[in-house]
Amino acid sequence: MEFERPRGTRDFLFEEMRQRKYAEDILRNVFENYGFGEVQTPLFEDLKLFTTKSGEEIVDQLYNFKDKGDRDLALRPEITAPIARLYLNELQKTSKPIKIYYYGSCFRYERPQKGRFRQFWQFGCELIGAKTPEGEAEIIAMCNNAIEELGITTAEFNINHLGIIRGLFAHFDIDTATQREIMVVIDKGDKELLKESLVGDNPIIKDKPELNEVLFKLMDMVGDSSIIADIRELVAPYEETQEALEEFEELVKTLESFQVFNYKLNLGVARGLDYYTGIVFEVYVEGLGAQKQVCGGGTYSLVKLFGGEDVVSTGFALGFDRLMNAIEELNGKPELEPIVSTYVSAISDSTRHEAFNIAQTLRKAAIPTEVDLSRKKFKKILAYANKIDVKYTVLVGERDLEDGKVTVKDMLSREQELVDIDNVVEYIKDKLYN
């Protein structure tokens, strides 16, 4: 074999493509059901768009290149930044809130493993200009709804409000570098490491044992809405946390009104980056190996970061490939009905053109039809029809044609009938739909 696929990429064949398309349709329906409209942005953007959002370090994790005009470009590693750019370019004066969704592939230069590829697909949305708990609740509700519709029953929603921890940092006057360092540790979700970093022998923050103590207790808070009371008790002395806490509580209340019950509050969800301002959430599905996170989202001020006015948006991105993994893991590969139901073939050379005619007539009547294109000998016709799993085979032969008839064979019952050539469509339609 001369050429191989580039590393970390995949070819999707007929069956898999149909399954992906099926899932894609479900997601589109859900998103549109909530009033979101689809947009599409370019596969590549200015490199700067992504480095501004995520820092210079990401350059070695993405596909970037110079074009012939010496522009620094990059294949998009995610679609949130392009959406913010699109908003700035086209939608600033549109009435809020704006509801956008997208589906497309992204590219990252990373080591492939289960659920991680160099070209992968994201399905996501942005709700721009509705910074209310109900905006956030609707986003989470839609996400939950979408995952349910796909038949994934084991998804686990983890929600946090970063305002609480940010409030603590503000109260204790912690600089951004240190904040970031702490957030990274929290994000890892490693209890031992966290303990070591906060209350161990050599903590990241040295002179604030009170803060360390509070942080450590806070990170342990995972559970249903009842933990709000515990959080309140813990952070009551720190005024800077109160507004966020109220928002968080309001979100929880609103979630229930949006009929979402399937979630955990988890103060350990960090999603490191600075531009997240409010709630953040992640969705996990166990059994997907190391890459079990199928969705990440939150509320952020990305537009401001790109130089626009401060418009808050809430959004999430579903890892489409991981969702497909989850579906297969849970339900196996779904059996898909063959699309083509009818096979038309001439038995003799002289009737070939009549066979084409019949095939076209069937197709125009919306009966998916295949017609013999390889001049198969008779004995191969039925073998082929059987293999492509059609329900009916129309045999066009000289003898029958003399009486204006063709033979229609029911492949399942193996019975066959002579049918007037003008009645073939009706005959098959009748059998297919009745």
Place this chain on the structure above:
RNA sequence: GCCGGGGUAGGGUAGGCGGUCAUCCUACGGGACUGUGGAUCCUGUGACUCGGGUUCAAAUCUCGGCCCCGGCCCCA
């Protein structure tokens, strides 16, 4: 970037202490077979991931690359 396991016809595989024409299934082509054997039988095409090394001799041992699978790191 790091660690482990892999790579044999289109797909799935056997062989693996070096040594006959590299096994079997399936798929594909042809035939037995001119309108009813969707079967069966016969037959054909088709592969040792690439490169170096050891050796009289390498699919087999060895080193390196590439790719796949899983994990670490990272995860916007």
